[in-house]
Amino acid sequence: xxxxxxxxxxxxxxxxxxxxxxxxxxxxxxxxxxxxxxxxxxxxxxxxxxxxxxxxxxxxxxxxxxxxxxxxxxxxxxxxxxxxxxxxxxxxxxxxxxxxxxxxxxxx
Amino acid sequence: xxxxxxxxxxxxxxxxxxxxxxxxxxxxxxxxxxxxxxxxxxxxxxxxxxxxxxxxxxxxxxxxxxxxxxxxxxxxxxxxxxxxxxxxxxxxxxxxxxxxxxxxxxxxxxxxxxxx
Numbered sequence: 001x002x003x004x005x006x007x008x009x010x011x012x013x014x015x016x017x018x019x020x021x022x023x024x025x026x027x028x029x030x031x032x033x034x035x036x037x038x039x040x041x042x043x044x045x046x047x048x049x050x051x052x053x054x055x056x057x058x059x060x061x062x063x064x065x066x067x068x069x070x071x072x073x074x075x076x077x078x079x080x081x082x083x084x085x086x087x088x089x090x091x092x093x094x095x096x097x098x099x100x101x102x103x104x105x106x107x108x
Numbered sequence: 109x110x111x112x113x114x115x116x117x118x119x120x121x122x123x124x125x126x127x128x129x130x131x132x133x134x135x136x137x138x139x140x141x142x143x144x145x146x147x148x149x150x151x152x153x154x155x156x157x158x159x160x161x162x163x164x165x166x167x168x169x170x171x172x173x174x175x176x177x178x179x180x181x182x183x184x185x186x187x188x189x190x191x192x193x194x195x196x197x198x199x200x201x202x203x204x205x206x207x208x209x210x211x212x213x214x215x216x217x218x219x220x221x222x223x224x
Contacts, residue, residue, distance in 0.1 A: 035210035092209035
């Protein structure tokens with residue numbers, strides 16, 4: 001089973017700043033099978049990025065995904081107040097899916 | 109509009125059984141890969157099970173042999189039969205539609221609490 005490790009666990013930033021979230025896999029992940037989600041309290045996760053770098057329709061272009069192999073990154077170019085939430089990466093391999101433990105993005 | 113509505117959660121004693129339902133609208137569950145994902149209170153997400161269009165199903169090791177995923181085409185509904193429940197199964201259970209190995213649409217979830 002592929003283990004995904006997200007860092008940092010908590011990221012404290014101010015609106016307008018740039019956020020860089022990391023997701024590292026224990027073995028190589030097909031880029032087509034790496035996704036990012038945003039979750040706010042009391043809500044289900046929302047898909048932001050799939051295929052490592054493809055943005056879901058309707059997701060603002062300040063969100064971008066990159067990476068390959070074992071290292072993937074979610075970047076939020078200029079934080080808006082509504083972006084403060086928990087972010088998860090997720091991968092698929094061998095009929096199994098795993099999530100990272102999450103990065104909490106909080107207002108500084 | 110795609111919509112997923114889970115139901116069937118509640119308080120259950122350890123060792124008991126529960127069946128969760130996920131009613132879909134706006135698409136056909138029979139033509140899509142469907143999954144269950146759970147989230148213990150205050151913790152992260154854990155994939156539980158997937159059912160593919162040919163009715164092949166796969167499970168996380170933590171639930172294998174205890175949980176069964178299925179669907180009723182006539183009701184356009186996904187199910188999760190949960191047996192031999194344990195305290196560690198306590199979580200919000202979400203159903204979701206899979207796109208290309210990512211989860212594109214989610215329900216609001218149903219809470220399962222396993223406690224005596």
